[in-house]
Amino acid sequence: MASPRIIMKLTVVAARKEPGDVLVIDVKHPRKSLLPPFEPGSHVDVHLPDGKVRQYSLCGDPMDLSRYTIAVKREQAGRGGSAWIHETVAVGSTLPVSAPRNHFPLDIGQGPAMLLAGGIGITPIVAMARVMERLGRPYELHYFTRSRALTPLLSVTEQALDASNVRLHFDDEPETRQDLESLLAGRSADAQLYYCGPPGFMAAVDRAAAHWPDGTVHFEAFQPPERDGVPPAPFTIELRDGTVVPVAADTSALAALRTAGVLLMASCENGVCGTCECGMLEGQPIHQDAVLSKEARALRFMPCVSRATGVLRLDL
Ligand code: FES
Secondary structure (H helix, E strand, O other), X not given: OOOOOOEEEEEEEEEEEEOXXXXXXXXXXXXXXXXXXXXXXXXXXXXXXOOOEEEEEOOOOOOOOOOEEEEEEOOOOXXXXXXXXXXXXXXXXXXXXXXXXXXXXXXXXXXXXXXXXXHHHHHHHHXXXXXXXXXXOOXXXXXXXXXXXXXXXXXXXXXXXXXXXXXXXXXOOHHHOOOHHHHHHOOOOOOEEEEEEXXXXXXXXXXXXXXXXXXXXXXXXXXXXXXXXXOOOOEEEEOOOOOEEEEOOOOOHHHHHHHOOOOOOOOOOOOOOOOOOEEEEEEEEEOOOOOOOXXXXXXXXXXXXXXXXXXXXXXX
């Protein structure tokens, strides 16, 4: 995969509205016929004119590198990035886009894939389904939304995928509803679970899949989980060379490290993109990101949102 530090000025070649206040955008390189390759689950950073960076999953066909496709839901309570894209981006616009990176890899060689999407969480999941289908690998896609009329990318799931692998669940069509507990209660041998969606959906799947073995559950969130309401407390970071960096209650670890002269790359500063990830040697972290798996949490740390109690030794 190309370095995500590469930023390409791509041209918008198609932009169409989809249900659910979603804008689907296709971008191409203005001179090259092929873009850097990507795996299902990958996302790109879109760089906005005010310096903001937003992450969007690639929902197109990973075998078609002539274009990238992203789907942007207008977030009414968002930080303004999606609104800017909806109001400004049109065919012919130039969009600075990073090379893809992947924090949500699909292990094609493993057993059957259970793919669960809530709303706009369909974007990485549909790319996974496309690849499983092309390779003839077993999968089930369950797509949960409030109603058929508000479901983005419905035509893609219906046209690009074998209908026998796809189940649509609409809140307002009782006969289609599916209870997550019963869906995930019985796990077929070697099955792997992949899921993506809004915070309530993520929490519900997390609860329903609590009995699945470690290493079989994979997810990507667009927002970090709800904080537990406990006010942040100060803590201390210790670097490999023994340097001590105090982190005040009202400062992020990332900001404290920057003040101490430790320059880490960062992008979302919201615990969802994985850019600021660093190694952790010892201590009691309070993980608040939406990127690290349970296993990775023993060794990795996201200083833009995560905190700790006492002294945290980082591999910096
Ligand atoms: S900068 Fe995105 S997770 Fe930290």
